[in-house]
Amino acid sequence: VTVKGTQADGTPILDKVLVNAVDGSVVARLPTIHTAKNRELHDLKNKTTLPGTTVRTEGQAATSDAVVNNNYDRLGTTYDAYKELFNRDSLDGSGGKLISSVHYSTKYNNAYWNGTQMVYGDGDGSTFSNLANSLDVTAHELTHGVTSNTSNLEYSGESGGLNEAMSDIFGNVVEYYGAGKVVSDNTWKVGEDVYTPNTAGDALRYMNDPAKDGDSLDYYPDYTSGVDVHYSSGIANLAFYLLSQGGKHPRSKTTVSVTAIGIEKAAQIFYRANTQIFTASTTFAQAKQWTGQAAQDLGYTQAEISAVADAWSAVGVT
Numbered sequence: 001v002t003v004k005g006t007q008a009d010g011t012p013i014l015d016k017v018l019v020n021a022v023d024g025s026v027v028a029r030l031p032t033i034h035t036a037k038n039r040e041l042h043d044l045k046n047k048t049t050l051p052g053t054t055v056r057t058e059g060q061a062a063t064s065d066a067v068v069n070n071n072y073d074r075l076g077t078t079y080d081a082y083k084e085l086f087n088r089d090s091l092d093g094s095g096g097k098l099i100s101s102v103h104y105s106t107k108y109n110n111a112y113w114n115g116t117q118m119v120y121g122d123g124d125g126s127t128f129s130n131l132a133n134s135l136d137v138t139a140h141e142l143t144h145g146v147t148s149n150t151s152n153l154e155y156s157g158e159s160g161g162l163n164e165a166m167s168d169i170f171g172n173v174v175e176y177y178g179a180g181k182v183v184s185d186n187t188w189k190v191g192e193d194v195y196t197p198n199t200a201g202d203a204l205r206y207m208n209d210p211a212k213d214g215d216s217l218d219y220y221p222d223y224t225s226g227v228d229v230h231y232s233s234g235i236a237n238l239a240f241y242l243l244s245q246g247g248k249h250p251r252s253k254t255t256v257s258v259t260a261i262g263i264e265k266a267a268q269i270f271y272r273a274n275t276q277i278f279t280a281s282t283t284f285a286q287a288k289q290w291t292g293q294a295a296q297d298l299g300y301t302q303a304e305i306s307a308v309a310d311a312w313s314a315v316g317v318t
C-alpha cells in the first residue's frame with residue numbers, strides 16, 4: 001500500500017498496488033479506496049430538535065468528540081462499501097448528503113432514519129452504549145436512506161419486514177467490508193458492538209438464528225400483520241444468511257438444504273432486487289421471485305439461481 005496523497009482532513013489517500021518482490025516493479029494497481037463524501041455531522045447536545053449544531057462536515061479535521069469522529073468514520077466506511085461493492089454514489093446514487101445527528105435526547109436506546117437523515121441516541125449504558133459508534137447500526141440507518149431512494153418499501157406489513165431486513169443485511173455487509181471482507185460470527189449479529197455492553201457475545205438481532213432474540217420470526221407461516229417490522233425481518237435475514245453460508249433452518253422449521261453462494265454474490269442479488277426490482281408493496285413471495293430474477297439478470301448459474309429459491313423455501317416462503 002502506498003500513500004498517494006492526503007485528504008483535506010489529513011488522512012492519507014492510499015493506493016493499493018501489487019509489487020514484484022524481486023525488482024519492485026508495480027505488477028497491478030488494485031482499485032483505489034474511494035474517499036467518502038458529503039458527510040455532515042450534527043451534535044444535538046442531548047436535545048431533540050433536528051438536525052442540531054453542525055460540528056463536522058466532509059474533509060474537516062477530527063473534533064474533540066470521539067462519538068462524532070467515530071460516526072464520521074462509520075459513515076465513510078459505509079459510503080466506501082456502497083461505492084466499491086455496488087458502485088453506488090451515496091444514498092441517492094448521485095452523491096446525496098449523509099446527514100447524521102448524534103447525542104439525541106438523554107440515555108436514548110434507539111437510532112433511526114427519519115426520512116431525511118440519521119439520528120443516534122447515546123444509549124443508557126446498560127441496554128446500549130453509544131449507538132453512533134457502531135458500524136452495522138450506522139450502515140443499517142444509512143440503508144434506510146438507500147431503500148427510501150429506490151424500492152421505497154412501505155414501512156409496515158410484509159414490505160416493512162423486508163425494509164428492516166434490507167437494513168440489517170446491508171448493515172452487516174458493510175461491516176463485513178469494513179473488516180477486510182472477512183466473515184465472522186459478528187457478520188450475522190446485529191448491533192453486537194453496542195448492545196448490552198455488560199454482556200459479552202449477545203446482540204440486538206441474530207440473522208443466522210432470528211428466534212434467538214425471543215421475538216423475531218424465522219418462518220413465514222408464523223407471520224401475521226401485527227408483527228413488528230423489526231421481528232418479521234428475521235424471515236428475510238435468515239434467507240440471506242442461508243443463501244450466503246448454506247445449510248438448513250436452525251430450528252428445523254423446514255428440511256430444505258441450501259447450497260452456499262457466498263456473502264458477496266448474495267449481497268449483489270439483494271442489492272439489485274432492492275434497488276431495481278422491488279416496489280413499495282413487495283411481499284415475501286415477491287421477494288423470493290424478484291431475488292431469483294436479480295440472480296438471473298446478474299448472469300449467475302442455474303445452481304446459484306436455484307439456491308436463491310431454496311433459501312426462501314427454507315424459511316417457509318413457498
Ligand SMILES: CCC(=O)Oc1c(C)cccc1C(=O)O
Nearest residue numbers: 109110111112113137140190191
Ligand atoms: C440495528 C439498528 C436498529 O435496529 O436501530 C433501531 C433501534 C435500535 C430501535 C428502533 C428502530 C431502529 C431502526 O433503525 O429501525
Ligand SMILES: [Ca+2]
Nearest residue numbers: 136186189190
Ligand atoms: Ca454485526
Ligand SMILES: [Zn+2]
Nearest residue numbers: 140144164167
Ligand atoms: Zn431499521
